[in-house]
Amino acid sequence: MKAFEYVRPSTIREAIELVATNPKAQFIAGGTNLIDLMKHGIAAPEKLVDINHLPLKKIEKRDDFLRIGALVLNSEVASHKRVLASHPLLAQALNAGASGQLRNMATVGGNLLQRTRCPYFYDRAFPCNKRIPGSGCGALGGINRMHAIFGVPEKPDPKSCIAVHPSDLSVALSALEATVLVQGHRGERQIPMADFYRLPNNRPEQDTTLSNGELITAVEIPDAVFQKHVHYLKVRDRASYAFALVSVAAALDIDQNRIKTARLSMGGVAHKPWRLFDAEKMLTGQAVSETVFRQAAEAAMQGARAFEHNAYKLRVAPNAIVQALKLAAGLS
Known part of the structure; x- marks a missing residue:
């Protein structure tokens, strides 16, 4: 793991500016995926911007939707009375993911942003277009048991990526037609779950439609009749x-x-x-x-x-x- 600078900004705006103005800076919350990536040498941020103390930890009912802050822990969402009453599918998905220890550290925003668990992404001895664009895809000619069957080109080429996204929470949020709230140095925007993730196309290294420095602040789930x-x-x-x-x-x-x-x-x-x-x-x-x-x-x-x-x-x-x-x- 390479040396890095650690900073703890006092406001959301300050945190965003620190990352938006430095392409080698990254947000960190629970760190359950990022630290692994750093240990494997896949991620090497020069600056970690700790957002854990920012005011993004509420679960609250607003108008006709439920808002879950980006820093709410997965275990808190899964056990929250309002979530269990109005959106039990979320709790089921979260309880199916990871271990209890990880759910006690991982945040909602981090869950959505976790990287693929494709073994060729983690093993730097093999080519991976997601890790190094243009280097090739080790999975195409390798062991591709875990890999995609949808959203892949009819004739994959060396620039392709057939990795899958690992988040269970994102699957439930997709079904519930949630919206991801983000904030960047150009302001706030709302991204429907249908538009939050990208297919690989010619930029497999980009998992989401987030711009540099944009921070997930919450997810909003519209009221629905899917309780039973x-x-x-x-x-x-x-x-x-x-x-x-x-x-x-x-x-x-x-x-x-x-x-x-x-x-x-x-x-x-x-x-x-x-x-x-x-x-x-x-x-x-x-x-x-x-x-x-x-x-x-x-x-x-x-x-x-x-x-x-x-x-x-x-x-x-x-x-x-x-x-x-x-x-x-x-x-x-």
Whole structure:
């Protein structure tokens, strides 16, 4: 790990200016991912800007949405009475992620900004376009068992990236159509979750649409009717402290056994949380049944492409969608 300067600004504005004016400065809160990246030599900030004491730690109801500050700990969100009452899908997703110790350190903003866990990103002996743009993708010709099946080019080339985003929280927030609030030296803006993450395209090193120096201040989740029929299903190699091979966030509004509204998002399958819009449309207005769920899962898999070692995801993913919907609907 390289030496770095540590600073602790007293205001949000000061913190933003410190990072916006220095491309080698980074914000740090819980540090559960950044410190690992620094230890591996993947991140080497010259200045760490500690934001832990800034006033971004509230969970509060405002008008027709719930606002969660960027510095609220994952464990606090997962156990908060208002979250459990109005958005239990968030709690399920957070409790499925990491370990209890990490959830007690990791923040909401940091969770959204964590980097991929692709082994080729972490191992500097291999090429990685996300780590060094233009160097190549070790996963394309390597062991790509954990990698993407959606949002990948039909004919990947050496400049491609097929890594997946590891956040469970982001998958639930995607399904709940949350908004990310950010503040930069040019002011504040609101970014819908659908626009917060990028597909790799020709800039795989950029995970999000944030500009340099922009700080996540909160996420806002609109009020909805998804309190009862929700489920977060995470398929992984082991039950504790493992990242998703495939995950599904399912939220249904059911009235007299008929689906009025559906929200579905997947993790472990793309460079960003993958909303299943076609499946949602197919489910809307339908009677609850496993047959309908399987039809929706089939629609969701259109456009999926596998590589040598992750073809199993083409079978696991639709089954996971069906199971998540069954559990959300109370069929199993």
